[in-house]
Amino acid sequence: MRLALIRIKLMQKTIRIGTRESQLALWQANRVKDLLTEQGYETVLVPIKSDGDIDLVTPLYEIGVQGIFTKSLDIALLDGRIDMAVHSLKDVPTQLPKGIMQAAVLERGPVKDLLVYKNDTSFLDNPEGVAHIATSSIRRKAQWLRRFPNHQLHNLRGNVNTRLQKLASEQWNGAIFAAAGLERIGVRPPESVELDWMLPAPAQGAVVVVCRESDDYCREATAPLNHYATSLCTQIERDFLRTLMGGCTTPISALAQLEGDTLWFEGSLCSLDGTVTYAVERTLPLAQTATLGQEAAQEILQQGGGHIVAQIRNAGV
Numbered sequence: 001m002r003l004a005l006i007r008i009k010l011m012q013k014t015i016r017i018g019t020r021e022s023q024l025a026l027w028q029a030n031r032v033k034d035l036l037t038e039q040g041y042e043t044v045l046v047p048i049k050s051d052g053d054i055d056l057v058t059p060l061y062e063i064g065v066q067g068i069f070t071k072s073l074d075i076a077l078l079d080g081r082i083d084m085a086v087h088s089l090k091d092v093p094t095q096l097p098k099g100i101m102q103a104a105v106l107e108r109g110p111v112k113d114l115l116v117y118k119n120d121t122s123f124l125d126n127p128e129g130v131a132h133i134a135t136s137s138i139r140r141k142a143q144w145l146r147r148f149p150n151h152q153l154h155n156l157r158g159n160v161n162t163r164l165q166k167l168a169s170e171q172w173n174g175a176i177f178a179a180a181g182l183e184r185i186g187v188r189p190p191e192s193v194e195l196d197w198m199l200p201a202p203a204q205g206a207v208v209v210v211c212r213e214s215d216d217y218c219r220e221a222t223a224p225l226n227h228y229a230t231s232l233c234t235q236i237e238r239d240f241l242r243t244l245m246g247g248c249t250t251p252i253s254a255l256a257q258l259e260g261d262t263l264w265f266e267g268s269l270c271s272l273d274g275t276v277t278y279a280v281e282r283t284l285p286l287a288q289t290a291t292l293g294q295e296a297a298q299e300i301l302q303q304g305g306g307h308i309v310a311q312i313r314n315a316g317v
Contacts, residue, residue: 014042018073018082021047022159029086058314084211089203094242107227110179111205116192117174134175141158146274180205199253202237229258237295261286269305277304
């Protein structure tokens, strides 16, 4: 028995969890840390600055957004400086770097976008009026312009707190945020309203843990953290995104929801100015959803969505 305990102790290691340095990223990493600690694992956080956190001025679509928030952590993981990394799943490219695997997806939080407004929301009742709205998300811009074509959109970069501070200092009517980000760190202002009509980004509200494919210890440690329904739904949404060959430079939205043995899916692709939208909705038995994301994307392409993707790619956006 004594030798067995010594052997188990020797097999244990302190799991180094890589994370970005923002308050939200640290909240997510600490959530994973707490869950692993509950299972008896020793853990430590390793903050790493990402390229997306360094340049807070240039719009994401101008600095090669693919993996902008995950690249530094990927390198640290492959270099062996950390053992796993925690990300907002919507920031993760649909193709992971060679040697890195998705180890677990935590139970999803709120999926909706919301508007934080300055004074009132009267401008929302006047589609023909003019208002100034801030967001750097191509998806949010396109859907907003589809509903409010006369509004002026402004770029807004930085972590959640930085963006809230920027909104307070500018003469804007409001700014768009993910509800999950504001609520997780307790900074959602009373002056906010959920945008029920805005379809979220694929995997919005979900947190993912990645590790090296060769790391059996971390893979086994994180397996109990995986939430089946969230993992399934976000995979379908990301299959939809990947099949459309889109990223944060393309206005692609998707949401899958599992209710019992039935899965409901809605996805869309918009032109940059919101004037053209292709959409698809599906409701299927769980057993028939293996290729749902790809099939929904193919339907969008058959409707003519491929022209939008080609135009955006040719424009270098």
